[in-house]
Amino acid sequence: MDNPFWTSLASRNESSFASVGSFLHAPFSWDFDRNVQIGAFVESAFFPDDTPRSATYWLAEIVSRKSYYVRLRWLGGTDPNQDFWRNFGAFKEPFANQKDIRIHPVGWAKQNRKPFGPPDALHIVDKRSYMRTHLGGKQVLAEDFHGVSESENTCLFTPGVEVEVTDLARVSAVKTAVVVGDIGRRVQFRYTDGSGFAYFHEFSDMFYACGWARLHGREISASPEDYYRRSLKEILGYNAPSDRASIFNFKPLLVPDSLANELKLVKVETLIGAKLEIVDLLRPHCISVGRVKRILRNFYLMIEIDGNSASDGSDDLCVHISSPLLLPAGFASENGLERFFDPPYPGFDWSKETNVVPKKLLERVLPPHNFREGQFLEAVGITGSNKMYVARVERVVKPLLRIHYEGFPHEDDIFMPISSTDIYPAGWCEMVGHELITPLSRRRARPGRR
Template sequence: ETQSSEPMEEEEEDDDLELFGGYDSFRSYNSSAGSESSSYLEESSEAEHEDREAGELPTSPLHLLSPGTPRSLDGSGSEPAVCEMCGIVGTREAFFSKTKRFCSVSCSRSYSSNSKKASILARLQGKPPTKKAKVLHKAAWSAKIGAFLHSQGTGQLADGTPTGQDALVLGFDWGKFLKDHSYKAAPVSCFKHVPLYDQWEDVMKGMKVEVLNSDAVLPSRVYWIASVIQAAGYRVLLRYEGFENDASHDFWCNLGTVDVHPIGWCAINSKILVPPRTIHAKFTDWKGYLMKRLVGSRTLPVDFHIKMVESMKYPFRQGMRLEVVDKSQVSRTRMAVVDTVIGGRLRLLYEDGDSDDDFWCHMWSPLIHPVGWSRRVGHGIKLSERRSDMAHHPAFRKIYCDAVPYLFKKVRAVYTEGGWFEEGMKLEAIDPLNLGNICVATICKVLLDGYLMICVDGGPSTDGSDWFCYHASSHAIFPANFCQKNDIELTPPKGYEAHTFSWEVYLEKTKAKAAPLRLFNMDCPNHGFKVGMKLEAVDLMEPRLICVATVKRVVHRLLSIHFDGWDSEYDQWVDCESPDIYPVGWCELTGYQLQPPVATEPTTPLKAKEATKKKKKQFGKKRKRIPPAKTRPLRQASKKALLEEDLQAAEKVPSEPTPDEIITVRVKEEHLDVAMADKAPSPELPVPVENIKQEMDD
């Protein structure tokens, strides 16, 4: 009787969710409306839902915070709190009501309203009253797995960036690109900030999975077993069982998608295994053939997709306030509000800026800090004057609270006794405004908690506006002679030649001393990156763009990233643990748009438009690209009308700039498909948040 009643309760709960606008993604996951069979996924979802109702599981992904994170706030001693309605993480003192159960009045009212609706519905259905009514909008994450992995939302962000399935329409065919050129992709295990990085070594050649059979003429969805021929990041090359050595029907897919399952999934969910039509008559005893092929083989863990979804839950939410570097003056920070979260990447809106005055970075980026950080360490911050025209923006209407310190990546503790960095010391550092250069630099100011203000020697600014904050443990600063020892071209100060520059002579001439070697963090993990590996990398000069890229050089833990199709002057140095590099297939997995390589010659007559990207004022003019003039796409007018003076100035740009006009900072342009440009919504009407970032909907 107990076993027979469980399916009935599950069906009734599904009805509850449907009645109040919920979404039963498990039916989509099964891809069969008539299927009434239960599975390990349903059981896990139900158990997780009950545990959360009993208060045994948190509603927020606290376990995703960076390792070693304390459970109390730094300095303040306040306790962390989790909103029982939306799952947001905050401090108890900032939460609403005496019980501190909710982050805002709206969450408290929503919780109460949903509980009443659930209680009324339960009485109408004849269910006995429970001690605690179910909150209908808090369906367990594992119950949303199908819809979550199948679609990360559709449309565009307010800045015009396509997301979800709209981004996939513009998607770059990684599989064909890798296979045609015999490229190798960096394994997922190299990237510590991406989903399931610590379990991806289990994905290997020869592993068996159950996938959708695309070579079938049956009216319903059927499946077949396939073998992994090659792994490239999140993408794998599969071959249906029965084709043996015939590679003509091999196909690529992303292991994070919902149509790839471990062996046994079809049996549990009453799905049919049907061989592809092409080889249907090849064997008469397919069951015996499969048994022989499956003996001793490996497959995905049964909870693979559940863990994938859990690892794609991020603690940052729309409306959280934080401090971020001011892109117009990197020596100071500004107050900003989280507008969008996609795959752990944050779109931030400056509080005192326009609706398109945004900044993209990863949640573990060293460029963002909790509110109060600048004042605490002695860093400059721009006084915020809230703009009246931003009052109606969704992100500002939904301000929850300040992002608490333990949501940010924890920096290494430093000990200043026995000698520390001093003002005036010289070192080598990656130029924050031209990330392809390692320059001679000076420590201009020593802040608290191990932070340093550093400037590039010979820089154009004399007022300190180009100072940049690095932590003492940063892997972007190096001791003197680091470049010489590792055969890297050092960018010397103005008036010096790179091939004749000598640190000894320079220190003597400037009457300065080099920072001691022992103060630098020179540890090097076994990161696994090799020259020639392909990946997806953020263009840090235009951080909303993620591009197809190659590891051009490996120097200990330092990687030189080359953007495919672009000249080497756009290369950037990054650390091997940088949160701005991603494995192949990450954009497809999260629904983020990937910028394809710039083709030197058009292979097919494509009718494409190029949307002019909003340029950052401090980055100056854009350098010319390497493709010949005949292959450069025509520019499309920006959505925001340009001033006449800007248009006239743009027309008068000389083909060969004079030395005084050359600006070393470079930015790239974003390429959008014409079909997507036509479907782009008005920038004044942002796409609803729930369609953009489903990983934030609890």
């Protein structure tokens, strides 16, 4: 079924939706504009007696688009009030008791021996002649569209594969976990010690190849003693067995040339103890002061939250120096975010701090995007959760977005990077079959609550 919340909202001319191209991890993000052009024709179903079995297919023109949703008008139709919305990315074959609300390329009905013809209300007598007259030379959807749509949602990680995942109960460390499955490339992991589950997109930097922690010097908890030796040997020898994730399963970490050049000029040890501003994984609603506690291999940093960290270091954050979560000293005040800044103690003043991370190391090359304030999207409630919410861009403060969850108080708003894999275009949940919590949902766990 289509999502009535999104389609109802999309019908309002004043509503603004984040464009698919702004989400680099989302299906069709690289070529959505090319595939979904205004004026192109597709085939879609209508249901004369309102049952799935009565599905009849006819041509429809794309007249507008909002995220994954496209507004369609039947060929021969002139009344905008009869337009309807479909999810462009929906690709799964409907069950026998479900209506086919997918979009198909022109010719699909004939190829699959489905009933084809216009709705009676259009009063088209000779459909073949009408099509020749009105369809000639018009752009149509690519024939391999369904295959492309399915491949865009195929995950790299198969069930049973072992990985190292950030321990959500002790974020300074990782734990071994096993892939249970995925929904739309959002992977479900089960910690091997039986302590629970975690959910991350396959491009997330919250999980790693087996042996990554030992190689980089990060703490790993609740694993067999022989795992340390075995996993390090496998990752160094590039010979991980088929049931363990290797570095080849992961998207390579690309450091911009500008940052790489700056790092060549820095003595690594001078960064230890230096302070900066950071979006804390455990408290993403505010901007905190962090201190570089340790430097791991390949410029991964262990960051301690100044004035708000556990004495045993269990909530220290492991972040690569290129992460958009790391911000220069004074970022909050320079961008009018003072009310979201959480100082380590009353009277804290950056001008009195003598050891700060150089600003040049924290300058970010932003991915291309069109995020604007007020745009709707879908967002994870808290890192590692499987709960998805209707959300809105409250503010764009490069390299961050301030995300508001619709129907919840603003105290639940959080910061996310523009490149976050925890945000998706409107319609993603419907496309892949993930539950979406809307302001109309009966059971609505608050975001930020596990």
